[in-house]
Amino acid sequence: xxxxxGQQQLAAGLVRLGFLVQREYGEVSRQHDLTPQQxxxxxxxLGGPIGMAELxxxxxxxxxxxxxxxxxxxxxxxxxxxxxxxxxRAYRVAxxxxxxxxxxxxxxxxxxxxxxxxxxxxxxxQAGLTxxxxxxxxxxxxxxxxxxx
Amino acid sequence: xxxxxGQQQLAAGLVRLGFLVQREYGEVSRQHDLTPQQxxxxxxxLGGPIGMAELxxxxxxxxxxxxxxxxxxxxxxxxxxxxxxxxxRAYRVAxxxxxxxxxxxxxxxxxxxxxxxxxxxxxxxQAGLTxxxxxxxxxxxxxxxxxxx
DNA sequence: TTGGGATAATTCGTACTACGAACCAAACTA
DNA sequence: TAGTTTGGTTCGTAGTACGAATTATCCCAA
Numbered sequence: 383x384x385x386x387x388g389q390q391q392l393a394a395g396l397v398r399l400g401f402l403v404q405r406e407y408g409e410v411s412r413q414h415d416l417t418p419q420q421x422x423x424x425x426x427x428l429g430g431p432i433g434m435a436e437l438x439x440x441x442x443x444x445x446x447x448x449x450x451x452x453x454x455x456x457x458x459x460x461x462x463x464x465x466x467x468x469x470x471r472a473y474r475v476a477x478x479x480x481x482x483x484x485x486x487x488x489x490x491x492x493x494x495x496x497x498x499x500x501x502x503x504x505x506x507x508q509a510g511l512t513x514x515x516x517x518x519x520x521x522x523x524x525x526x527x528x529x530x531x
Numbered sequence: 532x533x534x535x536x537g538q539q540q541l542a543a544g545l546v547r548l549g550f551l552v553q554r555e556y557g558e559v560s561r562q563h564d565l566t567p568q569q570x571x572x573x574x575x576x577l578g579g580p581i582g583m584a585e586l587x588x589x590x591x592x593x594x595x596x597x598x599x600x601x602x603x604x605x606x607x608x609x610x611x612x613x614x615x616x617x618x619x620r621a622y623r624v625a626x627x628x629x630x631x632x633x634x635x636x637x638x639x640x641x642x643x644x645x646x647x648x649x650x651x652x653x654x655x656x657q658a659g660l661t662x663x664x665x666x667x668x669x670x671x672x673x674x675x676x677x678x679x680x
Numbered sequence: 681t682t683g684g685g686a687t688a689a690t691t692c693g694t695a696c697t698a699c700g701a702a703c704c705a706a707a708c709t710a
Numbered sequence: 711t712a713g714t715t716t717g718g719t720t721c722g723t724a725g726t727a728c729g730a731a732t733t734a735t736c737c738c739a740a
Contacts, residue, residue, distance in 0.1 A: 393645035395664035400552025471688040496542035514660040515544035521651045
């Protein structure tokens with residue numbers, strides 16, 4: 383009601399956009415018979431096999447949460463745990479062939495869906511939006527990787 | 532790698548921004564001893580008491596999921612179920628006094644956090660970002676309410 | 681070289697999320 | 711008034727996320 387500062391408007395917009403993105407992401411995940419978390423996992427792994435520890439960093443999860451997530455993905459044949467050559471405590475989590483295919487397919491679809499969100503914007507506005515988002519991301523330690531973590 | 536279209540860049544940015552927003556939202560929720568879902572619930576209820584059915588629409592949840600969410604919030608003294616006067620099957624879910632306070636406090640904090648995300652952008656870019664986000668939101672049926680659903 | 685602290689990961693218990701199917705009761709409608 | 715729709719709950723299943731405790735390995739320093 384009444385007055386609303388630009389800051390408040392922007393804050394509200396960011397929250398709603400966040401929820402909208404999550405909803406789309408979840409829907410696409412479901413279409414691929416994945417939970418959003420599993421989808422995120424396989425997308426990260428598209429960047430190559432990594433240890434549980436780094437995975438926890440990428441997904442912002444405690445290691446105890448990770449065990450189960452990887453367990454379930456492994457049970458579904460999407461990933462496998464490979465012992466690290468030089469550290470007998472460590473595993474590396476890698477996509478299986480099936481995992482690679484599913485991840486690529488999912489990534490493709492989710493990208494399309496996201497692009498579709500901005501389809502109403504003219505090219506200039508899209509470029510401006512991309513720039514603004516990138517500036518926010520770099521200012522908040524979001525990795526520069528080419529996959530969407 | 533190599534070439535990346537503007538669409539792909541934007542799509543990736545949206546996904547990452549979405550995750551970033553969720554992370555911030557979750558962190559603030561936690562600081563208020565709420566789960567993100569409970570936080571979302573009380574924020575929606577700031578707009579006034581509503582029935583389970585509409586609530587499901589607002590939160591994009593099945594009614595069976597809602598029962599538990601409202602149960603737990605009720606157990607915590609945040610909301611209460613009030614029988615609808617004119618339909619003896621229906622409840623309306625309303626914030627308790629405690630719920631109102633907590634929701635207002637949470638809303639305040641989360642808004643600040645979100646605004647802080649964009650603090651590096653100049654005023655012009657912020658305005659542009661707000662406009663672009665609003666255009667996306669209106670194009671995708673996100674309600675015009677003043678609370679962040 | 682051995683002992684002690686850090687590190688990689690798992691297990692366990694708890695709480696919460698989300699769904700669909702089955703169900704009940706009140707409301708509507710033909 | 712019978713039959714259908716609607717509002718909400720219950721139940722079972724699967725998944726998510728955490729922290730504390732545990733095990734095994736690694737690494738460093740005395």
